Amino acid sequence: MSVFLCCRTPAFAFLFVAAGHVAAGCVPDPIPPFEPPSDTGLKSLARARGLTIGSQFNPADLAADSSLEGLLLHEVDLVIPGNDFKMRLIHPQKDTFHFDTTDGVLDWAEEHDLEVHGHTLMWDKSLPAWVEDGSWTREQLIEVLENHISTVVGRYRGRVAAWDVVNEAFCDPAVERDCIVESGESGGMDPSIWRTVIGPDAIELALRAARAADPDAKLYINDNGYELPDTAKALKLYSYVEDLVARGVPLDGVGIQMHWALDEILSASQRAEGKQAVATLFQKLNDLGLEVRITELDVRLPQDRCASEDFLAGQADAFALALEVCLEAASCPSFNMWGLTDRYSWIPDAKPGYDCATPFDEEYVAKPAYFALSDTLQAE
Ligand code: XIL
Numbered sequence: 028m029s030v031f032l033c034c035r036t037p038a039f040a041f042l043f044v045a046a047g048h049v050a051a052g053c054v055p056d057p058i059p060p061f062e063p064p065s066d067t068g069l070k071s072l073a074r075a076r077g078l079t080i081g082s083q084f085n086p087a088d089l090a091a092d093s094s095l096e097g098l099l100l101h102e103v104d105l106v107i108p109g110n111d112f113k114m115r116l117i118h119p120q121k122d123t124f125h126f127d128t129t130d131g132v133l134d135w136a137e138e139h140d141l142e143v144h145g146h147t148l149m150w151d152k153s154l155p156a157w158v159e160d161g162s163w164t165r166e167q168l169i170e171v172l173e174n175h176i177s178t179v180v181g182r183y184r185g186r187v188a189a190w191d192v193v194n195e196a197f198c199d200p201a202v203e204r205d206c207i208v209e210s211g212e213s214g215g216m217d218p219s220i221w222r223t224v225i226g227p228d229a230i231e232l233a234l235r236a237a238r239a240a241d242p243d244a245k246l247y248i249n250d251n252g253y254e255l256p257d258t259a260k261a262l263k264l265y266s267y268v269e270d271l272v273a274r275g276v277p278l279d280g281v282g283i284q285m286h287w288a289l290d291e292i293l294s295a296s297q298r299a300e301g302k303q304a305v306a307t308l309f310q311k312l313n314d315l316g317l318e319v320r321i322t323e324l325d326v327r328l329p330q331d332r333c334a335s336e337d338f339l340a341g342q343a344d345a346f347a348l349a350l351e352v353c354l355e356a357a358s359c360p361s362f363n364m365w366g367l368t369d370r371y372s373w374i375p376d377a378k379p380g381y382d383c384a385t386p387f388d389e390e391y392v393a394k395p396a397y398f399a400l401s402d403t404l405q406a407e
Contacts, residue, residue, distance in 0.1 A: 056389075061097035064393035065401060068101040072404035073362070076354060081105025081144060081363040083323065086128050088371045089135075094391055098367055105142040105188075105361060107322075108132050109373070112145050113153035118175055121157050126182065133186050144363065145187040146322075147249065148176050149233045150194035151219030158220065168224045173236045180240035189245035189361075191282055191322065192237045193230050196222070197250050197267070199260040214263025230267075231276050238277035249282035249322050254301070256308040265311060272315050280318030280358075283308075285349055286365065287326045288381065289341050298341075302348045306355065313357040323365040324349050325384035326396070327374045333383040343399035346386065350403045 073080040082103045089095050099106060110116055111128045118124050136143045147153075149172065158171060180190060198206035198217045207222060208215035216222050221229040230248065237246050248268060253261035264281070271278050292298050309319050326345045332338040353359035366372045370389040375382050386397040 058092050058094050059390045061094035061101070061391045063097075063101050064397060067401075068103075069397075069400055069404065070102055070104045072401060074104065076404060078354065078359070078404075079104050079142060079361045081107060081142070081361060082367045083107040083109045083146075083363070083365045084367075085109050085371060086111060086132050092370075095368070095371070098387065098391060099141075100139055102367060103141070105144055105363065106132070106136055107144045107146050107363060109146070109365075110153070112179070113147060113150065114158065114175060115153045115155045117179060119155050119157075121171075124178060129183070133183060137186070142188045143183075143186065144322075144361075145180075145183065145190040145244075147191040147194040148179065148237065149192060149196075149221055149229070151217065151221065152195065154220065163220075163224050165225055168220070169229075169232060172221065172225070172229065172233060176233055176236040177240045180237050180244065184241040185243065187241070187244060189247060189279075189320075190237055191247050191249035192233050193248045195250055196230060196248070197253065197260050197264045199252070199258060201259065202252075212263060212266075214259035214261070216263070231271065234271070234277050245279040245318070246277055247280050247282045247320065247322075248278065249284065251284035251286060251323075254283065254285070254308060255304045256311055257304075261308060268312070268317060269315055272317065278317065280320060281312055282320045282322035284323035284365075285321055285325075286323060286384075287345055288378070289326055289328050289332075289338060289345060292345060293341060295341075295344065298344055298348055302352060305349075305352050309352055309356040309359060313359075318358045318360055319353075319356060320359065320361040320363065321349055321353055322363050324363065325365045325372065325374065327378055327381035327384035330375075330380055330382045339395045342383075343395035346396040347399040347403045350400055354403070 069080050080103050082099060084099060084106055086108055108129065111132065116125060117129060133143060196217050198215050200206040200208050200215055205218045206215040207218050216227065234246055250264060253264050255261060268278065268281060292301055312319050326342045328338045328342060350362055353362045364385060366385045368387040368389060368391060369383050369385050372384050374384045386400060387393055
């Protein structure tokens with residue numbers, strides 16, 4: 028007998044007995060209404076500060092849940108389809124592109140005056156099998172990369188405001204296996220097929236192809252886990268983008284994902300120290316003439332602490348400090364969260380034992396994190 032709960036809310040899971048077997052099933056969780064927690068959504072408060080606030084979402088969830096649409100339209104000015112621009116979904120066969128979903132996202136976003144952030148063009152964790160399993164020469168793979176980018180970016184020219192051209196290309200050899208480290212350096216580059224077959228200039232080629240396909244879109248390099256500027260990964264990313272800027276390679280900015288675990292930054296003093304370090308990183312990157320965006324913020328809690336007042340207060344503090352760093356930076360035009368509601372967060376699947384990483388719970392009730400963001404936007 029196996030029990031399989033397919034609902035996020037166990038209260039709605041049920042077992043049924045048929046033909047002597049206990050099988051598993053569930054009724055879909057009823058969708059709670061979205062009731063705005065404040066008259067003024069975060070987006071209007073952010074606009075008054077010159078900041079664009081955004082969120083990831085999955086188009087399939089939006090189609091099935093009008094409360095999700097209500098939440099997004101009330102709170103954000105920018106949306107990021109979480110998966111649908113990734114190569115595995117948008118370019119599943121060598122000669123086949125699947126544009127239906129992203130076309131629909133663009134139409135919906137334009138109808139509601141939302142900016143669209145494209146995520147992502149070059150990422151080894153979302154490759155279609157035809158790329159991953161193919162055997163390529165450098166020239167052939169460059170052609171694949173350039174064709175992919177010019178087709179996708181070209182289709183949405185003038186409509187997708189910014190692209191994460193490259194995602195998660197850097198690494199720390201102490202943390203990640205097979206990280207490619209050049210002599211004299213501590214941090215390295217992810218051993219993606221792009222890096223191993225094309226070489227270190229794969230990123231530059233991708234950026235140039237994106238610029239050629241849409242001269243007005245903002246082009247970003249996006250990565251995670253480099254908040255602390257003295258770490259191997261941050262040093263490598265910094266020296267890499269410094270070189271790109273010096274050589275005039277088209278690059279507008281860098282995105283920092285910020286997927287945080289609260290139990291790693293539990294004390295207020297840890298968070299205050301962390302804030303200083305992150306602010307230093309932003310300043311270094313801004314000093315190169317690059318914008319910095321927060322691209323994927325969420326702050327996960329151990330599952331059994333989701334109702335803890337202390338943890339929820341710490342989470343609120345963490346969201347607020349990320350926002351403060353962005354507001355105080357010379358150039359941080361956009362602050363984006365990887366989902367606004369726990370109902371559709373990637374965390375329980377991707378980080379076992381953790382949950383409740385967003386500002387609204389799965390019933391669309393705002394948490395202390397939401398009010399901390401709202402207060403921070405209104406603070407002098
Ligand atoms: C995640 C999506 O949210 C999941 O639905 C998917 O199964 C895996 O990818 N960093 C990124 C995002 O850059 O693309 C990831 O998105 C989350 C981590």
